[in-house]
Amino acid sequence: MTGTGSAQAEKATTLSFSTDLDAYRTALRSYLCAERHLDRWRGRHYSSIEERTADHAVLLEVLHRGRWNRYGWPTEAGGLGGDPRHRAVLYDELSASGLPVPEQMNLLETLGPPLVRFAPELAARYLPLFLAGAEHWGQCFSEPEAGSDLASLSTRARRVDGHYVVSGQKLWTSHGATADRVVALVRTGTPESRHRGLSMIMIDLDSPGITRRPIAIASGAHELAEIFFDDVVVPADRLVGAEGQGWSVAMYLLQYERAMYAWASASVALRRLRELRDQLRERAAAGRPAPADGATRLGAVYADIITLRAQSADTVRRLAAGETVGPEASVDKILLATVESGINDAARDLLGGEFVLGTAPELHGWRDDWWYSRSATILGGSAEVQRTIIADHVLGLPKEAK
Amino acid sequence: MSTSPTTTAEPTDDGPGLDPATVELLTGSLRELFAESTDASAVSAALAELGWTEVVAADPALATTILFTEQGRGLADPRILDDVLLDLLEPVLPATRSPRAVLYPHPVPAEDAGTVRGVLLGAVGEDTELVAPRFGADGVGELLVLPAAAGSSTDLTGFDPGAALRLVEIPAAAATARRTGPAAAQAWTRAEAAGRRALASAIAGVCEAALAQANAHVTARVQYGKPIGAFQAVRHRMSESHVAVTATRRTVAAAWAAGTDATGGAWEARIAKYRAGRAQAEVLRHTVQVLGAMGLTLESDMHRFVTRGALLDLLLGDHRSLGQEIGADLLTGSDARPVVEI
Numbered sequence: 001m002t003g004t005g006s007a008q009a010e011k012a013t014t015l016s017f018s019t020d021l022d023a024y025r026t027a028l029r030s031y032l033c034a035e036r037h038l039d040r041w042r043g044r045h046y047s048s049i050e051e052r053t054a055d056h057a058v059l060l061e062v063l064h065r066g067r068w069n070r071y072g073w074p075t076e077a078g079g080l081g082g083d084p085r086h087r088a089v090l091y092d093e094l095s096a097s098g099l100p101v102p103e104q105m106n107l108l109e110t111l112g113p114p115l116v117r118f119a120p121e122l123a124a125r126y127l128p129l130f131l132a133g134a135e136h137w138g139q140c141f142s143e144p145e146a147g148s149d150l151a152s153l154s155t156r157a158r159r160v161d162g163h164y165v166v167s168g169q170k171l172w173t174s175h176g177a178t179a180d181r182v183v184a185l186v187r188t189g190t191p192e193s194r195h196r197g198l199s200m201i202m203i204d205l206d207s208p209g210i211t212r213r214p215i216a217i218a219s220g221a222h223e224l225a226e227i228f229f230d231d232v233v234v235p236a237d238r239l240v241g242a243e244g245q246g247w248s249v250a251m252y253l254l255q256y257e258r259a260m261y262a263w264a265s266a267s268v269a270l271r272r273l274r275e276l277r278d279q280l281r282e283r284a285a286a287g288r289p290a291p292a293d294g295a296t297r298l299g300a301v302y303a304d305i306i307t308l309r310a311q312s313a314d315t316v317r318r319l320a321a322g323e324t325v326g327p328e329a330s331v332d333k334i335l336l337a338t339v340e341s342g343i344n345d346a347a348r349d350l351l352g353g354e355f356v357l358g359t360a361p362e363l364h365g366w367r368d369d370w371w372y373s374r375s376a377t378i379l380g381g382s383a384e385v386q387r388t389i390i391a392d393h394v395l396g397l398p399k400e401a402k
Numbered sequence: 403m404s405t406s407p408t409t410t411a412e413p414t415d416d417g418p419g420l421d422p423a424t425v426e427l428l429t430g431s432l433r434e435l436f437a438e439s440t441d442a443s444a445v446s447a448a449l450a451e452l453g454w455t456e457v458v459a460a461d462p463a464l465a466t467t468i469l470f471t472e473q474g475r476g477l478a479d480p481r482i483l484d485d486v487l488l489d490l491l492e493p494v495l496p497a498t499r500s501p502r503a504v505l506y507p508h509p510v511p512a513e514d515a516g517t518v519r520g521v522l523l524g525a526v527g528e529d530t531e532l533v534a535p536r537f538g539a540d541g542v543g544e545l546l547v548l549p550a551a552a553g554s555s556t557d558l559t560g561f562d563p564g565a566a567l568r569l570v571e572i573p574a575a576a577a578t579a580r581r582t583g584p585a586a587a588q589a590w591t592r593a594e595a596a597g598r599r600a601l602a603s604a605i606a607g608v609c610e611a612a613l614a615q616a617n618a619h620v621t622a623r624v625q626y627g628k629p630i631g632a633f634q635a636v637r638h639r640m641s642e643s644h645v646a647v648t649a650t651r652r653t654v655a656a657a658w659a660a661g662t663d664a665t666g667g668a669w670e671a672r673i674a675k676y677r678a679g680r681a682q683a684e685v686l687r688h689t690v691q692v693l694g695a696m697g698l699t700l701e702s703d704m705h706r707f708v709t710r711g712a713l714l715d716l717l718l719g720d721h722r723s724l725g726q727e728i729g730a731d732l733l734t735g736s737d738a739r740p741v742v743e744i
Contacts, residue, residue, distance in 0.1 A: 021744070088744040096740065263744070274738050281733065290733065296722075299729025302738055303673050307649045309742040310656035316744060334645050384634075390644055391637035398621055398629040400637065 017071055018081035025089050028068055032097040038062070042098045043275075045361040045368075049222045053136070053178040056102035060133030063090075069105070069131055077116050078128025083320040084113075084256075088263050088313075095267035104136040107175050109260040111137050111183045114200065114253045118241035122202055126181070138179035140203070140227060141250070142172045148385050150185070151195040151247070155229060157186040159236070159243070164188075164201065166232040174379065176225025177214035181205060185250060188243050198246030202238045209233070219371040257380050258329035259315040262336040266308040269339045272369070273302055276347050279362060294350050301342045308335040327393035330386040337383055340376035344369050420461045428457060429468050436476030442524055445479060463658035470600045474607025477703075477710050480565055481523045483717070486600045490593040490666070491533055494586050495547060496579050498531055505534040505548070505570055506717060512571060518546065521558060522568040526550050531578070532570065535590050539727060545581040545590060552576035562709035592666030597718050599657055599671050602678035605714045606650045609685040612707035613643050616689040619696070630692070639688040646681040653677040656742050670741055672724055679721025682711035 017024040032038065041059050046052035063069040072086030073079025087109070091101045108130055115123040129135045146153035155168025166186060173182060181204050189197015205212060209232040214222035241249040277298060280290045290298075315332050319325055347366045348355045354363055355370075377383035391397045420428070431452055439445045449469075458465040466486070473482060484504045492502075505520035512519040518534050526532070530550040537543030553572025560567060581589075617640065620631030630636050657674035661667020686708045690697035697704045715721055732738055 025743075085744045092740070092744065270738060270740060273732075277732050277738065281735070284733075295729030295733055296726045297729065298732050299676070299725040299727070302728060302732060303653075303676050303725065306656065306670075306673050306741045307653045307677055309740065310652040311649060313656075313742045313744055314652060328648075331645050331648050334642075335649060384638070387638040387641035388634070390641035391631075395617060395637075395640055395644055397617070397631040397637050397640060399632060400634055401628050401632040 014067070014080050018086070021082075021085055021089060024071055024082070024086060025093065028090065028093050029097070031066060031068065032093055032099065038097075038099060041100055043362075044100070045365040050178055052103060053175075056100065056104060057133040057136070059100070060102045060104060060131065063102075064132040073112070073127065073131065074116060074123075076120060077112075077123040078131055084260060084316055085320045087260060088316050091264040092267045095271040098271060101264050101268055102133075104130070104133075104175070106261060106264060107137060107139055109264065110253050110257040111139060113256045114240055114249050115183070115202075117252060118200070118245070118249050119202070119239065122238065122240065126202075135180040136175060136178070137202075138176040138182040138205075138225070139174045140170045140176065140182035140184035143169060144171050147172075148382050150250075151198070153185060153187060153198070154191065155184070155186045157188050157199060157201060157234070159188070162236050164234045164236060164238075166201075166203065166229045166234055168229050170227045170229070171224075172215065172379075173225045173227050174223070176212065176227055177222035179205060179225075182227065183240060185246050188246075195247040197244060198250075199243045200240040200246040200249040201234060202240060203229075203232065203234050207232050207234065217371055217375075219368040221368055221372070223372060223375075254380075255319060255325040255329065258332050259312065259319045259325055261380070262308065262332045263312040263316050265336050265340060266305055266312055269301075269305050269308075269343050272343050272347075273298070273305060275362070276343070276350070280350060290350050291352065297346045297350060301339070301346045304335070304339050304342050308332070308339045311335055327389050330381070330389045330394070333381060333386050334383065334390075337376040337386075340373045344373040420457070420464050425464060425468060428452075428465075429472060432469060432472035433476065436472050436478040440479065442479045442481035445482060463655070466596075466600055467603045467654060467658070470603035471607035471610070474604035474609075474710070474714065475611040477564060477608070477611075477706050479524060480604070480710075480714070480717075483523060483597060483600055483604075487593040487597050488533065490596055491535075491545065491589050494545065494581050494589040495533065500529050500531045501527065502531045502533055502547075503550075505532040505572075507535065508569070509716065516574050518548065518553075518570075518572050518574050520570050520572075522555070522570055524566050525555075525568055532572065534572075535594075537587065537590050541587050541591060543582075543587070543590070545586045546574060546577040547579040548572050548574075548577050560713075562706075562713040564706055564710065565713055567713075588664065591668050594718055595661065595666040595668040595671035598675035599654060599661070599667075601714050601717055602650060602654045602657070602671075602674040605678035605682050605711060606647055606654065608707050608711045608714065609643070609647045609650070609681055612686055612689040612704060612711075613640070613647060615702070615704060615707075616640065616643070616692050619702075620692050623694075636692050639692055643685040643688045646684050650674075650678045650681045660741055669739060672719070672728060673741065675719060676721050676724040676728060679715040679724065682715055683721065686711050 017027065046055065060069065067080060069090055070078065070080040071082040072084055075081055094101050112127060115127065130137065141150060143153045143155060155166065155170060157164040157166045170184065176182065181202055183200060183202050185198055185200055187197055188199040209230040211228040213226045215224040215226055217223045280294060284290060311332050315325055315329055348370050351366065355366060435448045439448050487504050488502055503522055503526045505518065505522060508519040508521055520534055528551045532548045532550050534546040534548055536546065553570050555568050555570045558567040558569040620636055620640065621629055623630050654674045657667055657670035660670040690704055690708060693702060693704050696702045
């Protein structure tokens with residue numbers, strides 16, 4: 001099935017998987033169960049982001065060779081057809097079988113769809129490489145003076161003949177420490193143009209004039225980076241969408257971030273909950289029972305995960321049906337933040353002193369994850385921004401006092 | 403019961419389904435119905451006139467969801483919950499011509515083990531048979547059928563005076579039928595699951611109505627020269643309430659979609675009821691706060707949502723006990739089911 005059959009049989013399988021989600025799910029599930037060589041990615045803790053990125057790239061390569069991560073992406077971009085539900089099933093089945101969702105996929109979920117939609121040539125050129133684990137991209141939006149207020153960003157891109165000259169500074173670039181390219185939101189209009197004067201552009205990080213400085217989050221992990229652009233020349237065909245269309249592209253991208261990233265996170269959180277439960281059971285068997293409120297905490301987190309799955313599945317299905325996901329997806333984002341904070345807070349509280357002092361690999365894992373989970377209420381629109389979006393656009397409350 | 407606005411736990415796609423326009427129409431009719439019909443018999447008659455049995459047959463999940471959402475929204479007589487449970491309990495009970503009502507377990511059982519203490523969702527006639535479930539969290543127990551005339555019954559004002567509850571004490575020895583064993587236990591598990599889904603929708607309705615009232619208030623009420631809904635602290639409370647209500651509705655729908663196994667979707671229904679119970683605690687805390695002094699006086703209806711939310715949370719397991727049960731099951735090795743698939 002993974003390339004050993006005749007070309008004709010492979011074609012028939014591709015057609016059936018791309019149109020029959022359940023057939024894809026069933027085949028994927030049995031593949032993930034049967035292949036013992038995948039065990040090297042189970043229960044694995046990495047000492048650095050660089051190490052994790054490299055190892056997850058190998059997992060991507062394996063999934064690509066088996067054709068599993070190509071469903072849900074268009075054939076023009078190296079995929080095998082199907083829709084976002086195929087991707088959602090992949091993340092869910094990986095998690096259900098105890099495997100990680102390759103970290104790179106989280107950013108492909110936000111950067112891939114706008115590329116496919118607004119820059120099909122770029123998608124055709126680079127998305128196949130991403131799916132094969134040969135490269136990955138960072139999301140380059142925030143700046144020192146533009147965090148929540150993204151429309152105030154000031155990194156400039158000047159059009160000079162057939163290219164752009166980019167100058168400025170980006171901060172907190174996700175996956176920026178290890179990425180090969182970034183998708184950046186830059187200002188092509190006047191400084192006062194706010195969201196109207198923005199453009200989205202893909203930039204190679206090995207271009208002359210780029211300085212990259214990894215940023216360690218409190219766990220020491222290089223989750224983010226600071227990137228300086230000093231008259232960096234970028235070909236004009238790297239634009240994602242038209243010049244000045246950057247904000248619309250960003251809004252399009254946000255739909256996938258709210259829907260697909262939330263679903264993938266819920267899948268991962270359910271795996272982490274099972275792992276935490278097993279760790280608590282092992283400790284109880286060794287005479288160290290969970291704290292008195294252990295059951296209540298675990299029950300609450302589990303129910304929150306199920307609620308996020310229920311909400312997110314609906315959003316993913318709407319996205320797959322071609323509907324536009326609007327401000328109501330801030331509900332998904334808030335539920336996602338509740339789950340990510342909740343599972344990690346539960347681990348911290350229920351593992352107690354071990355979380356603070358323990359040396360076992362799983363405890364390093366929880367500590368790293370706990371710090372990273374603090375970003376759930378910050379990145380992609382802070383908890384406060386999400387509540388304001390709902391108040392403005394869903395509940396229609398009076399506009400906020402200035 | 404003459405009219406049965408109820409359902410077994412069938413999946414949504416078993417019936418021909420209801421289109422969105424019909425659902426909107428029915429929702430409107432139900433809203434009027436619950437606004438006008440104040441007691442259980444009037445509600446039953448109005449539902450019969452609406453042809454509710456056919457609606458349920460067409461789409462049990464959607465029908466039950468909108469019926470109980472509107473019942474909760476209208477702070478209507480909670481008695482129709484009995485029909486949901488009895489529908490699933492009656493197959494294991496002896497046939498009868500008498501009306502039946504469910505005697506819900508009182509959170510504090512009678513000291514004397516020979517006495518059944520329970521709560522009725524409203525007054526019943528002397529000829530009524532009370533169906534009393536007596537099951538532990540482990541699912542072991544019995545179903546009793548007790549003649550209402552054999553016990554004492556008093557008004558139970560409690561926290562929600564609007565519900566017209568009755569406190570009943572009745573000797574277990576008066577039972578005219580007693581059902582134990584796997585069939586009775588399974589019937590109860592399924593009935594409890596169906597009841598929990600219905601209650602979760604009713605709680606969602608209570609919360610939606612409270613939120614709508616709070617929304618109107620924060621838009622109209624001016625302080626410091628602005629509507630108070632323009633202040634971020636107020637806005638964010640409102641948004642969090644919206645998230646809690648949406649989360650409840652979505653979790654109930656997921657529970658319906660999953661509720662097809664031999665237990666009638668008990669695992670998923672418990673999660674939905676837990677979600678709803680937590681939502682009412684959170685939403686009603688916020689809506690009372692943003693109404694200021696009006697939230698805690700009889701001037702507004704807000705107090706009625708608070709007390710009804712508390713009652714519906716308590717029935718068939720409050721969110722604190724359910725959350726503890728869910729976690730305890732996970733800790734003793736129950737599968738952490740994904741419940742929802744794409």
